Amino acid sequence: MTLTEDDVRGIADYARIALTDEELKEMCAYMNEAIELLEPIRQYDLTGVAPTFHPIGDLSNVMAPDLTNANGRSLDLDDALKNAASSRGRAFRVPSILGEEGGDR
Amino acid sequence: MEELTRLSAAEIARGVKAGSFSAREVAEASLAAIDVREGQIQAFLEVSADLALAAADATDAARAKGEELGLLAGVPVGIKDNMHLLGTHTTCASRMLENYESVFTATCVQRLLDQGATPVGKTNMDEFAFGSTTESSAFTTTKNPWDTTRVPGGSSGGSAAAVAAGEVPLTLGSDTGGSIRQPAAFCGVVGMKPTYGSVSRYGVVAFGSSLDQVGPLARSVEDVALCMRALTCAGRDPLDSTSQEVGVDFTAEVKRPVEGMKVGVIDALMEHEGLTDEVIEGLAHAREALEDQGVQFVTVDLPNIASAIAAYYVIGPSEAFSNLARFDGVRFGYQEPNCATLAEQTALSRAHGFGAEAKRRQMLGAYLLAAGVYDKYYYPAQQVRTLITADYRHAYEFCDAIMLPAAPSVSWRFGEVSDPTQMYASDLFTISNNIAGNGGISVPVGFGSASKMPVAAQLQGPAFADSSLLRLAAALERGIEGAGLFKSNAIATDNSRGGER
DSSP states (O other): OOOHHHHHHHHHTTTTTOOOOOHHHHHHHHHHHHHHHHHGGGGGGOTTOOSSSSSSSOOOHHHHHHSTTSSSSSOOOHHHHHTOOSSSSSOOOOSSSTTTTOOOO | OGGGGGGGGGHHHHHHHHTOOHHHHHHHHHHHHHHHHHHHHHOOEEOOOOHHHHHHHHHHHHHHHOOOOOOTTTTTEEEEHHHHOTTTTTTTTGGTTTTTSSOOOHHHHHHHHHHTTTEEEEESSSSSGOOSSSTTTTSSOOOOOTTBBBBOOOOSSHHHHHHHSSOSSEEHHHHHHHHHHHHHHTTTOOOEEEOOSOOOOOTOOOTTTOOEEEEEEEHHHHHHHHHHHHTOOOOOTTTTTOOOOOOHHHHTTTOOHHHOEEEEOOHHHTTOOOOOOOHHHHHHHHHHHHHTTEEEEEEOTTTTTGGGHHHHHHHHHHHHHHHHHGGGSSSOOOOOOOOOOOHHHHHHHHHSSOOHHHHHHHHHHHHHHHHTTTTTHHHHHHHHHHHHHHHHHHHHHTTTTEEEEESSSSOBTTOOOOOOHHHHHTTTTHHHHHTOOOOEEEEEEEEEETOOEEEEEEEEEEETHHHHHHHHHHHHHHHHHHGGGGGGGGSTTHHHHTOOO
Protein backbone atom coordinates (compact mmCIF):
# COMPACT_ATOMS: atom_id res chain seq x y z
CA MET A 1 0.00 0.00 0.00
CA THR A 2 1.28 3.44 -0.91
CA LEU A 3 0.31 6.65 0.86
CA THR A 4 -0.85 9.48 -1.38
CA GLU A 5 -0.29 13.18 -0.77
CA ASP A 6 -3.90 13.43 0.32
CA ASP A 7 -3.33 10.68 2.90
CA VAL A 8 -0.25 12.49 4.18
CA ARG A 9 -2.15 15.79 4.37
CA GLY A 10 -4.73 14.02 6.54
CA ILE A 11 -2.02 12.63 8.83
CA ALA A 12 -0.45 16.10 9.11
CA ASP A 13 -3.82 17.55 10.14
CA TYR A 14 -4.16 14.86 12.77
CA ALA A 15 -0.58 15.43 13.99
CA ARG A 16 -1.20 19.21 14.04
CA ILE A 17 1.83 19.93 11.87
CA ALA A 18 1.23 22.41 9.05
CA LEU A 19 3.14 21.40 5.90
CA THR A 20 3.84 23.49 2.82
CA ASP A 21 3.15 21.89 -0.57
CA GLU A 22 6.84 21.23 -1.03
CA GLU A 23 7.17 19.67 2.43
CA LEU A 24 4.12 17.55 1.76
CA LYS A 25 5.77 16.05 -1.32
CA GLU A 26 8.97 15.25 0.55
CA MET A 27 7.07 13.89 3.54
CA CYS A 28 5.04 11.62 1.30
CA ALA A 29 8.18 10.15 -0.27
CA TYR A 30 9.77 9.72 3.15
CA MET A 31 6.76 8.02 4.67
CA ASN A 32 6.46 5.52 1.89
CA GLU A 33 10.16 4.71 2.19
CA ALA A 34 9.92 4.40 5.97
CA ILE A 35 6.89 2.14 5.77
CA GLU A 36 8.82 -0.11 3.43
CA LEU A 37 11.50 -0.40 6.12
CA LEU A 38 8.79 -1.67 8.50
CA GLU A 39 7.76 -4.49 6.18
CA PRO A 40 9.53 -7.29 8.16
CA ILE A 41 6.94 -6.77 10.93
CA ARG A 42 4.20 -7.84 8.54
CA GLN A 43 5.96 -11.02 7.45
CA TYR A 44 5.49 -12.78 10.79
CA ASP A 45 2.85 -15.24 11.82
CA LEU A 46 2.36 -13.91 15.33
CA THR A 47 -0.54 -16.10 16.35
CA GLY A 48 -0.38 -16.73 20.07
CA VAL A 49 2.51 -14.32 20.71
CA ALA A 50 1.74 -11.91 23.54
CA PRO A 51 2.78 -8.28 23.03
CA THR A 52 5.46 -6.64 25.21
CA PHE A 53 4.50 -3.01 25.56
CA HIS A 54 7.15 -2.34 28.12
CA PRO A 55 10.47 -3.96 29.17
CA ILE A 56 9.43 -4.04 32.82
CA GLY A 57 6.29 -6.10 33.17
CA ASP A 58 5.00 -5.47 36.65
CA LEU A 59 4.98 -1.72 37.02
CA SER A 60 2.66 -0.03 39.42
CA ASN A 61 1.62 3.55 38.98
CA VAL A 62 3.09 6.27 41.16
CA MET A 63 0.44 7.64 43.49
CA ALA A 64 0.53 10.72 45.69
CA PRO A 65 -2.00 11.87 48.27
CA ASP A 66 -4.73 14.01 46.70
CA LEU A 67 -3.57 17.23 48.33
CA THR A 68 -2.30 20.55 47.06
CA ASN A 69 1.46 20.29 46.57
CA ALA A 70 1.48 16.88 48.24
CA ASN A 71 5.02 16.01 47.22
CA GLY A 72 6.37 19.52 47.59
CA ARG A 73 7.16 19.64 43.89
CA SER A 74 4.34 21.79 42.55
CA LEU A 75 5.56 24.71 40.48
CA ASP A 76 4.76 28.13 41.80
CA LEU A 77 2.75 30.36 39.53
CA ASP A 78 5.69 32.37 38.19
CA ASP A 79 7.61 29.24 37.27
CA ALA A 80 4.58 27.64 35.68
CA LEU A 81 3.98 30.68 33.47
CA LYS A 82 7.62 31.57 32.90
CA ASN A 83 8.04 29.58 29.70
CA ALA A 84 4.69 30.45 28.15
CA ALA A 85 4.89 32.75 25.13
CA SER A 86 1.63 34.39 26.13
CA SER A 87 -0.05 34.60 29.53
CA ARG A 88 -2.38 36.87 31.43
CA GLY A 89 -2.85 36.99 35.18
CA ARG A 90 -2.86 33.44 36.44
CA ALA A 91 -3.52 31.83 33.06
CA PHE A 92 -1.99 30.75 29.76
CA ARG A 93 -3.40 32.83 26.95
CA VAL A 94 -4.64 31.18 23.75
CA PRO A 95 -6.51 32.38 20.66
CA SER A 96 -10.23 31.88 20.37
CA ILE A 97 -11.38 28.29 20.37
CA LEU A 98 -15.07 29.12 19.87
CA GLY A 99 -14.91 31.23 16.73
CA GLU A 100 -14.78 34.99 16.38
CA GLU A 101 -17.29 35.77 19.09
CA GLY A 102 -15.85 33.42 21.70
CA GLY A 103 -12.43 34.90 22.34
CA ASP A 104 -11.01 38.17 23.57
CA ARG A 105 -8.24 38.79 21.10
CA MET B 1 45.77 23.95 34.54
CA GLU B 2 45.94 21.96 31.33
CA GLU B 3 47.07 18.90 33.29
CA LEU B 4 43.86 18.89 35.31
CA THR B 5 41.79 18.34 32.15
CA ARG B 6 43.76 15.17 31.45
CA LEU B 7 42.73 13.54 34.70
CA SER B 8 39.94 11.01 34.95
CA ALA B 9 36.85 11.67 37.05
CA ALA B 10 38.10 9.18 39.64
CA GLU B 11 41.50 10.92 39.81
CA ILE B 12 39.85 14.32 40.20
CA ALA B 13 37.60 13.14 43.03
CA ARG B 14 40.60 11.54 44.80
CA GLY B 15 42.74 14.66 44.30
CA VAL B 16 40.04 17.03 45.56
CA LYS B 17 39.45 14.84 48.62
CA ALA B 18 43.19 14.66 49.31
CA GLY B 19 43.60 18.40 48.82
CA SER B 20 46.08 17.96 45.95
CA PHE B 21 44.08 20.63 44.11
CA SER B 22 40.80 22.41 44.70
CA ALA B 23 37.47 21.85 42.98
CA ARG B 24 37.66 25.45 41.84
CA GLU B 25 40.98 24.85 40.10
CA VAL B 26 39.49 21.85 38.32
CA ALA B 27 36.38 23.83 37.33
CA GLU B 28 38.49 26.69 36.01
CA ALA B 29 40.67 24.29 34.03
CA SER B 30 37.60 22.72 32.47
CA LEU B 31 36.08 26.12 31.62
CA ALA B 32 39.40 27.24 30.13
CA ALA B 33 39.58 24.07 28.01
CA ILE B 34 36.03 24.71 26.82
CA ASP B 35 37.00 28.28 25.99
CA VAL B 36 39.90 27.12 23.82
CA ARG B 37 38.33 24.10 22.15
CA GLU B 38 34.72 25.06 21.61
CA GLY B 39 35.60 27.12 18.56
CA GLN B 40 36.53 23.87 16.84
CA ILE B 41 34.33 21.28 18.53
CA GLN B 42 31.08 23.00 19.54
CA ALA B 43 30.04 20.28 21.93
CA PHE B 44 28.15 22.63 24.25
CA LEU B 45 24.95 24.57 23.70
CA GLU B 46 25.32 26.44 26.99
CA VAL B 47 28.22 26.81 29.37
CA SER B 48 27.08 27.33 32.96
CA ALA B 49 30.24 28.91 34.36
CA ASP B 50 28.47 30.53 37.32
CA LEU B 51 26.79 27.29 38.38
CA ALA B 52 30.06 25.42 37.93
CA LEU B 53 32.11 27.79 40.06
CA ALA B 54 29.43 27.98 42.76
CA ALA B 55 29.27 24.17 42.95
CA ALA B 56 33.05 23.89 43.02
CA ASP B 57 33.29 26.49 45.78
CA ALA B 58 30.65 24.60 47.77
CA THR B 59 32.73 21.42 47.42
CA ASP B 60 35.88 23.24 48.57
CA ALA B 61 34.00 24.80 51.49
CA ALA B 62 32.67 21.38 52.53
CA ARG B 63 36.18 19.99 52.50
CA ALA B 64 37.47 22.93 54.54
CA LYS B 65 34.80 22.17 57.16
CA GLY B 66 35.91 18.55 57.27
CA GLU B 67 32.72 17.19 55.72
CA GLU B 68 32.79 13.93 53.82
CA LEU B 69 32.89 14.59 50.07
CA GLY B 70 30.86 12.74 47.45
CA LEU B 71 31.88 10.22 44.81
CA LEU B 72 32.22 12.94 42.18
CA ALA B 73 33.75 15.67 44.33
CA GLY B 74 34.86 18.47 42.03
CA VAL B 75 34.32 16.47 38.82
CA PRO B 76 33.23 18.71 35.92
CA VAL B 77 30.26 17.19 34.13
CA GLY B 78 28.41 18.01 30.93
CA ILE B 79 24.69 17.30 30.74
CA LYS B 80 22.85 16.43 27.53
CA ASP B 81 20.47 19.24 26.73
CA ASN B 82 17.35 17.09 27.14
CA MET B 83 17.88 16.97 30.92
CA HIS B 84 16.64 19.70 33.21
CA LEU B 85 19.07 21.62 35.35
CA LEU B 86 17.77 24.60 37.30
CA GLY B 87 19.63 27.71 36.19
CA THR B 88 20.10 26.55 32.59
CA HIS B 89 18.02 26.33 29.44
CA THR B 90 16.86 22.92 28.28
CA THR B 91 16.41 23.15 24.53
CA CYS B 92 16.68 19.58 23.22
CA ALA B 93 18.61 21.38 20.44
CA SER B 94 15.27 22.50 19.04
CA ARG B 95 13.89 25.91 18.02
CA MET B 96 10.78 24.68 19.80
CA LEU B 97 12.52 25.06 23.17
CA GLU B 98 15.09 27.71 22.26
CA ASN B 99 14.14 29.95 25.18
CA TYR B 100 13.00 27.28 27.62
CA GLU B 101 14.36 27.80 31.14
CA SER B 102 14.44 24.74 33.38
CA VAL B 103 12.14 25.13 36.37
CA PHE B 104 13.47 22.07 38.19
CA THR B 105 16.40 19.64 38.08
CA ALA B 106 16.21 16.09 36.72
CA THR B 107 16.85 13.32 39.24
CA CYS B 108 19.85 11.98 37.29
CA VAL B 109 21.46 15.42 37.27
CA GLN B 110 20.62 16.05 40.92
CA ARG B 111 22.27 12.79 41.91
CA LEU B 112 25.53 13.86 40.28
CA LEU B 113 25.29 17.23 42.04
CA ASP B 114 24.56 15.46 45.34
CA GLN B 115 27.84 13.59 44.88
CA GLY B 116 29.76 16.84 44.46
CA ALA B 117 29.88 17.14 40.66
CA THR B 118 30.50 20.51 39.02
CA PRO B 119 27.94 21.22 36.24
CA VAL B 120 29.80 23.06 33.46
CA GLY B 121 27.10 23.04 30.81
CA LYS B 122 24.57 21.48 28.50
CA THR B 123 25.72 19.45 25.52
CA ASN B 124 24.54 19.46 21.93
CA MET B 125 22.41 16.66 20.51
CA ASP B 126 20.22 15.71 17.60
CA GLU B 127 16.94 17.59 17.89
CA PHE B 128 14.83 15.82 20.53
CA ALA B 129 17.39 12.96 20.21
CA PHE B 130 16.18 11.98 16.71
CA GLY B 131 19.35 11.13 14.84
CA SER B 132 22.75 9.47 14.66
CA THR B 133 25.07 12.39 13.86
CA THR B 134 24.00 15.44 15.95
CA GLU B 135 23.55 17.20 12.58
CA SER B 136 19.85 17.76 13.27
CA SER B 137 20.61 20.17 16.12
CA ALA B 138 18.88 23.46 15.34
CA PHE B 139 21.76 25.45 16.81
CA THR B 140 25.23 24.20 16.01
CA THR B 141 27.24 21.43 14.37
CA THR B 142 29.36 19.42 16.78
CA LYS B 143 32.60 18.09 15.26
CA ASN B 144 34.33 14.82 15.97
CA PRO B 145 37.46 15.74 17.98
CA TRP B 146 39.53 13.08 16.19
CA ASP B 147 38.76 14.58 12.78
CA THR B 148 36.66 17.70 12.60
CA THR B 149 35.43 16.87 9.09
CA ARG B 150 33.57 13.91 10.59
CA VAL B 151 30.40 13.60 12.66
CA PRO B 152 30.59 12.90 16.40
CA GLY B 153 27.69 10.45 16.13
CA GLY B 154 24.42 10.95 17.88
CA SER B 155 22.14 11.71 19.32
CA SER B 156 24.41 12.35 22.36
CA GLY B 157 27.12 13.74 20.05
CA GLY B 158 27.92 16.75 22.20
CA SER B 159 28.33 14.56 25.29
CA ALA B 160 30.73 12.24 23.45
CA ALA B 161 32.74 15.04 21.81
CA ALA B 162 33.10 17.03 25.05
CA VAL B 163 34.69 14.00 26.73
CA ALA B 164 36.91 13.08 23.78
CA ALA B 165 38.12 16.68 23.46
CA GLY B 166 39.12 16.82 27.13
CA GLU B 167 36.64 19.57 27.96
CA VAL B 168 35.13 17.46 30.75
CA PRO B 169 35.94 13.94 31.98
CA LEU B 170 32.31 12.87 32.29
CA THR B 171 28.97 13.56 30.67
CA LEU B 172 25.43 12.23 30.75
CA GLY B 173 23.72 11.08 27.59
CA SER B 174 20.45 9.35 26.82
CA ASP B 175 20.03 6.25 24.67
CA THR B 176 16.76 5.32 22.96
CA GLY B 177 18.24 3.30 20.09
CA GLY B 178 22.01 3.66 20.52
CA SER B 179 22.36 7.37 21.26
CA ILE B 180 25.02 6.87 23.95
CA ARG B 181 26.87 3.86 22.55
CA GLN B 182 27.21 4.98 18.93
CA PRO B 183 28.59 8.50 19.59
CA ALA B 184 30.90 7.01 22.24
CA ALA B 185 32.19 4.63 19.54
CA PHE B 186 32.62 7.41 16.99
CA CYS B 187 34.51 9.63 19.46
CA GLY B 188 36.67 6.92 21.05
CA VAL B 189 35.19 7.13 24.54
CA VAL B 190 33.34 4.67 26.78
CA GLY B 191 29.55 4.98 26.80
CA MET B 192 27.02 2.93 28.71
CA LYS B 193 23.31 2.46 28.29
CA PRO B 194 22.32 0.82 31.56
CA THR B 195 19.45 -1.62 31.88
CA TYR B 196 16.07 0.07 31.41
CA GLY B 197 14.88 1.18 34.86
CA SER B 198 18.36 1.56 36.37
CA VAL B 199 18.46 5.34 36.10
CA SER B 200 15.54 7.68 36.75
CA ARG B 201 14.22 9.59 33.73
CA TYR B 202 12.37 12.13 35.88
CA GLY B 203 13.20 15.49 34.33
CA VAL B 204 14.54 14.04 31.08
CA VAL B 205 12.52 15.13 28.05
CA ALA B 206 10.84 11.95 26.83
CA PHE B 207 11.34 10.48 23.34
CA GLY B 208 10.39 6.80 23.47
CA SER B 209 9.21 6.05 26.97
CA SER B 210 9.57 2.27 26.78
CA LEU B 211 13.09 2.64 25.30
CA ASP B 212 14.79 5.73 26.81
CA GLN B 213 17.55 5.30 29.35
CA VAL B 214 20.12 7.73 30.76
CA GLY B 215 23.78 6.76 31.08
CA PRO B 216 27.36 8.03 31.36
CA LEU B 217 30.10 8.77 28.82
CA ALA B 218 33.71 9.00 29.99
CA ARG B 219 37.28 8.28 28.94
CA SER B 220 37.57 5.13 31.08
CA VAL B 221 35.43 2.23 32.24
CA GLU B 222 36.31 3.12 35.83
CA ASP B 223 34.73 6.56 35.39
CA VAL B 224 31.61 5.07 33.81
CA ALA B 225 31.29 2.71 36.79
CA LEU B 226 31.83 5.61 39.19
CA CYS B 227 29.07 7.61 37.52
CA MET B 228 26.74 4.58 37.51
CA ARG B 229 27.34 4.30 41.24
CA ALA B 230 26.53 8.00 41.70
CA LEU B 231 23.35 7.66 39.62
CA THR B 232 22.04 4.62 41.48
CA CYS B 233 23.39 4.62 45.05
CA ALA B 234 20.47 6.65 46.42
CA GLY B 235 18.07 3.86 45.43
CA ARG B 236 14.99 3.97 43.26
CA ASP B 237 13.42 7.29 42.39
CA PRO B 238 9.76 7.45 43.42
CA LEU B 239 9.25 10.17 40.79
CA ASP B 240 9.79 7.71 37.90
CA SER B 241 7.52 4.67 37.96
CA THR B 242 10.03 2.67 35.89
CA SER B 243 12.89 3.33 38.32
CA GLN B 244 14.22 0.17 39.98
CA GLU B 245 16.44 -0.55 42.95
CA VAL B 246 19.86 -1.55 41.56
CA GLY B 247 21.75 -2.29 44.76
CA VAL B 248 25.16 -2.96 43.18
CA ASP B 249 28.42 -1.13 43.80
CA PHE B 250 29.63 -0.88 40.23
CA THR B 251 32.98 0.58 41.30
CA ALA B 252 33.86 -2.64 43.13
CA GLU B 253 32.59 -4.86 40.31
CA VAL B 254 34.92 -3.45 37.66
CA LYS B 255 37.96 -4.68 39.51
CA ARG B 256 36.92 -8.33 39.56
CA PRO B 257 38.69 -10.79 37.22
CA VAL B 258 36.90 -12.09 34.14
CA GLU B 259 38.46 -15.55 33.90
CA GLY B 260 35.80 -18.14 33.17
CA MET B 261 33.24 -15.63 31.92
CA LYS B 262 31.54 -16.43 28.64
CA VAL B 263 30.93 -14.00 25.81
CA GLY B 264 28.63 -14.78 22.91
CA VAL B 265 29.14 -13.77 19.29
CA ILE B 266 26.51 -13.80 16.57
CA ASP B 267 27.97 -15.06 13.30
CA ALA B 268 25.11 -13.78 11.15
CA LEU B 269 25.62 -10.24 12.46
CA MET B 270 29.35 -10.32 11.86
CA GLU B 271 28.64 -11.23 8.23
CA HIS B 272 26.26 -8.32 7.78
CA GLU B 273 26.90 -6.66 4.42
CA GLY B 274 27.13 -3.11 5.77
CA LEU B 275 29.83 -4.00 8.29
CA THR B 276 33.24 -2.55 7.41
CA ASP B 277 36.58 -4.38 7.58
CA GLU B 278 37.87 -1.89 10.14
CA VAL B 279 35.12 -2.81 12.58
CA ILE B 280 35.56 -6.55 11.92
CA GLU B 281 39.29 -6.19 12.68
CA GLY B 282 38.55 -4.20 15.82
CA LEU B 283 36.20 -6.87 17.12
CA ALA B 284 38.74 -9.62 16.40
CA HIS B 285 41.30 -7.65 18.36
CA ALA B 286 38.85 -7.25 21.24
CA ARG B 287 38.13 -10.96 21.25
CA GLU B 288 41.84 -11.79 21.54
CA ALA B 289 42.23 -9.33 24.41
CA LEU B 290 39.45 -11.02 26.36
CA GLU B 291 40.55 -14.56 25.47
CA ASP B 292 44.00 -13.72 26.82
CA GLN B 293 42.32 -13.05 30.16
CA GLY B 294 40.49 -16.36 30.23
CA VAL B 295 37.17 -15.34 28.68
CA GLN B 296 35.58 -18.08 26.64
CA PHE B 297 33.76 -17.22 23.41
CA VAL B 298 30.66 -19.10 22.30
CA THR B 299 28.43 -18.75 19.27
CA VAL B 300 24.87 -17.66 19.98
CA ASP B 301 22.00 -16.61 17.77
CA LEU B 302 19.33 -13.93 17.92
CA PRO B 303 17.07 -15.19 15.13
CA ASN B 304 14.74 -12.19 15.17
CA ILE B 305 17.36 -9.46 15.34
CA ALA B 306 16.98 -8.72 11.63
CA SER B 307 13.50 -7.38 12.44
CA ALA B 308 14.73 -5.12 15.23
CA ILE B 309 15.04 -2.06 12.98
CA ALA B 310 11.48 -2.50 11.78
CA ALA B 311 10.16 -3.01 15.32
CA TYR B 312 12.12 -0.01 16.57
CA TYR B 313 10.92 2.30 13.81
CA VAL B 314 7.36 1.39 14.72
CA ILE B 315 7.66 1.67 18.50
CA GLY B 316 10.04 4.68 18.66
CA PRO B 317 8.13 7.06 16.37
CA SER B 318 4.79 6.03 17.87
CA GLU B 319 5.98 6.83 21.38
CA ALA B 320 7.65 10.01 20.13
CA PHE B 321 4.44 11.21 18.51
CA SER B 322 2.62 10.66 21.77
CA ASN B 323 5.32 12.33 23.89
CA LEU B 324 5.80 15.32 21.60
CA ALA B 325 2.08 16.07 21.45
CA ARG B 326 2.69 18.25 24.53
CA PHE B 327 4.48 20.82 22.37
CA ASP B 328 1.49 22.89 21.40
CA GLY B 329 3.03 26.33 21.90
CA VAL B 330 0.78 27.18 24.85
CA ARG B 331 2.44 26.30 28.16
CA PHE B 332 5.99 26.36 26.83
CA GLY B 333 7.81 26.26 23.55
CA TYR B 334 7.67 28.23 20.35
CA GLN B 335 4.36 29.96 19.69
CA GLU B 336 3.40 31.21 16.26
CA PRO B 337 2.24 34.83 16.56
CA ASN B 338 -0.95 36.32 15.13
CA CYS B 339 -3.02 33.19 14.71
CA ALA B 340 -6.81 33.46 14.51
CA THR B 341 -7.58 30.09 16.09
CA LEU B 342 -5.98 27.70 18.52
CA ALA B 343 -5.85 24.96 15.87
CA GLU B 344 -3.96 27.23 13.50
CA GLN B 345 -1.61 28.32 16.28
CA THR B 346 -0.86 24.71 17.21
CA ALA B 347 -0.22 23.55 13.65
CA LEU B 348 2.00 26.51 12.79
CA SER B 349 3.88 26.49 16.11
CA ARG B 350 4.72 22.83 15.53
CA ALA B 351 5.53 23.43 11.86
CA HIS B 352 7.98 26.21 12.64
CA GLY B 353 9.25 24.98 16.02
CA PHE B 354 10.24 21.46 14.96
CA GLY B 355 12.98 20.63 12.48
CA ALA B 356 12.62 18.23 9.56
CA GLU B 357 13.52 14.97 11.33
CA ALA B 358 11.34 15.72 14.36
CA LYS B 359 8.43 16.25 11.99
CA ARG B 360 9.19 13.05 10.08
CA ARG B 361 9.24 10.90 13.21
CA GLN B 362 6.02 12.39 14.50
CA MET B 363 4.28 12.01 11.16
CA LEU B 364 5.33 8.37 11.01
CA GLY B 365 4.11 7.82 14.57
CA ALA B 366 0.82 9.56 13.88
CA TYR B 367 0.24 7.27 10.93
CA LEU B 368 1.23 4.09 12.78
CA LEU B 369 -1.14 4.81 15.65
CA ALA B 370 -4.11 5.60 13.41
CA ALA B 371 -7.14 3.35 13.60
CA GLY B 372 -6.74 0.42 11.21
CA VAL B 373 -2.98 0.91 10.91
CA TYR B 374 -2.30 0.15 14.58
CA ASP B 375 -3.23 -3.51 14.05
CA LYS B 376 -0.92 -3.83 11.06
CA TYR B 377 2.24 -2.40 12.60
CA TYR B 378 2.10 -1.20 16.19
CA TYR B 379 0.57 -4.26 17.83
CA PRO B 380 2.65 -6.77 15.78
CA ALA B 381 5.81 -4.75 16.56
CA GLN B 382 5.14 -5.25 20.26
CA GLN B 383 4.72 -8.98 19.61
CA VAL B 384 8.04 -9.01 17.74
CA ARG B 385 9.51 -7.29 20.79
CA THR B 386 8.45 -10.36 22.78
CA LEU B 387 10.34 -12.58 20.32
CA ILE B 388 13.49 -10.42 20.39
CA THR B 389 13.44 -10.33 24.19
CA ALA B 390 13.04 -14.12 24.29
CA ASP B 391 15.95 -14.51 21.83
CA TYR B 392 18.18 -12.59 24.22
CA ARG B 393 16.97 -14.53 27.24
CA HIS B 394 17.76 -17.78 25.45
CA ALA B 395 21.20 -16.58 24.35
CA TYR B 396 22.10 -15.52 27.89
CA GLU B 397 21.60 -19.08 29.07
CA PHE B 398 24.90 -19.77 27.28
CA CYS B 399 26.89 -16.60 27.97
CA ASP B 400 27.31 -13.66 30.34
CA ALA B 401 27.37 -11.07 27.58
CA ILE B 402 27.26 -10.71 23.81
CA MET B 403 29.96 -8.86 21.90
CA LEU B 404 29.03 -7.06 18.70
CA PRO B 405 29.88 -3.82 16.89
CA ALA B 406 28.53 -0.53 18.23
CA ALA B 407 28.14 0.77 14.69
CA PRO B 408 28.77 -0.74 11.25
CA SER B 409 31.63 1.66 10.50
CA VAL B 410 33.77 4.37 12.01
CA SER B 411 32.43 7.92 12.05
CA TRP B 412 31.49 9.19 8.61
CA ARG B 413 32.01 12.63 7.09
CA PHE B 414 29.46 15.40 7.34
CA GLY B 415 26.72 15.00 4.77
CA GLU B 416 27.92 11.52 3.78
CA VAL B 417 24.71 9.85 4.94
CA SER B 418 21.78 12.14 4.31
CA ASP B 419 18.92 9.79 3.46
CA PRO B 420 16.86 9.32 6.65
CA THR B 421 16.01 5.65 6.14
CA GLN B 422 19.62 4.81 5.24
CA MET B 423 20.59 6.49 8.51
CA TYR B 424 18.02 4.38 10.40
CA ALA B 425 19.59 1.19 9.06
CA SER B 426 22.91 2.08 10.72
CA ASP B 427 21.27 1.56 14.14
CA LEU B 428 21.16 -2.20 13.61
CA PHE B 429 23.69 -3.15 16.28
CA THR B 430 22.32 -1.03 19.10
CA ILE B 431 18.53 -0.90 18.91
CA SER B 432 17.65 -4.50 19.72
CA ASN B 433 19.06 -3.89 23.18
CA ASN B 434 16.67 -0.99 23.77
CA ILE B 435 13.79 -3.11 22.53
CA ALA B 436 14.65 -5.78 25.10
CA GLY B 437 15.46 -3.21 27.82
CA ASN B 438 18.92 -4.69 28.46
CA GLY B 439 22.20 -2.94 29.22
CA GLY B 440 25.00 -2.24 26.75
CA ILE B 441 28.39 -0.57 26.76
CA SER B 442 30.62 0.69 23.98
CA VAL B 443 34.39 0.47 24.55
CA PRO B 444 37.14 1.80 22.25
CA VAL B 445 39.34 -1.01 20.91
CA GLY B 446 41.65 0.74 18.46
CA PHE B 447 41.76 2.82 15.32
CA GLY B 448 40.69 1.90 11.82
CA SER B 449 43.71 1.00 9.69
CA ALA B 450 42.53 3.17 6.79
CA SER B 451 40.42 5.88 8.41
CA LYS B 452 42.58 6.32 11.56
CA MET B 453 39.31 6.87 13.41
CA PRO B 454 38.31 5.16 16.68
CA VAL B 455 36.71 1.70 16.48
CA ALA B 456 34.64 0.28 19.33
CA ALA B 457 33.32 -3.02 20.54
CA GLN B 458 29.91 -3.20 22.14
CA LEU B 459 29.06 -5.55 24.98
CA GLN B 460 25.43 -6.29 25.74
CA GLY B 461 24.14 -8.16 28.76
CA PRO B 462 20.99 -9.43 30.42
CA ALA B 463 18.74 -7.01 32.32
CA PHE B 464 20.28 -5.85 35.61
CA ALA B 465 23.63 -7.52 34.89
CA ASP B 466 25.34 -4.23 34.08
CA SER B 467 28.09 -4.98 36.58
CA SER B 468 29.17 -7.98 34.45
CA LEU B 469 29.33 -5.68 31.44
CA LEU B 470 31.52 -3.24 33.34
CA ARG B 471 33.81 -6.07 34.44
CA LEU B 472 34.25 -7.27 30.87
CA ALA B 473 34.61 -3.71 29.58
CA ALA B 474 37.34 -3.01 32.13
CA ALA B 475 39.13 -6.21 31.08
CA LEU B 476 38.86 -5.16 27.45
CA GLU B 477 40.32 -1.77 28.29
CA ARG B 478 43.20 -3.39 30.19
CA GLY B 479 43.85 -5.88 27.43
CA ILE B 480 43.96 -3.50 24.49
CA GLU B 481 47.42 -2.27 23.70
CA GLY B 482 47.50 1.50 23.58
CA ALA B 483 44.10 1.87 25.22
CA GLY B 484 45.66 4.74 27.15
CA LEU B 485 45.49 6.78 23.96
CA PHE B 486 41.82 7.22 24.54
CA LYS B 487 42.45 8.84 27.84
CA SER B 488 44.56 11.59 26.42
CA ASN B 489 42.92 14.51 24.73
CA ALA B 490 41.92 14.16 21.15
CA ILE B 491 42.99 17.48 19.80
CA ALA B 492 46.63 18.09 19.20
CA THR B 493 46.30 21.78 18.44
CA ASP B 494 45.69 22.80 22.02
CA ASN B 495 49.28 21.84 22.87
CA SER B 496 50.58 24.82 20.99
CA ARG B 497 48.05 27.08 22.65
CA GLY B 498 48.47 25.68 26.12
CA GLY B 499 51.40 27.98 26.81
CA GLU B 500 49.35 31.08 26.25
CA ARG B 501 47.21 30.54 29.29
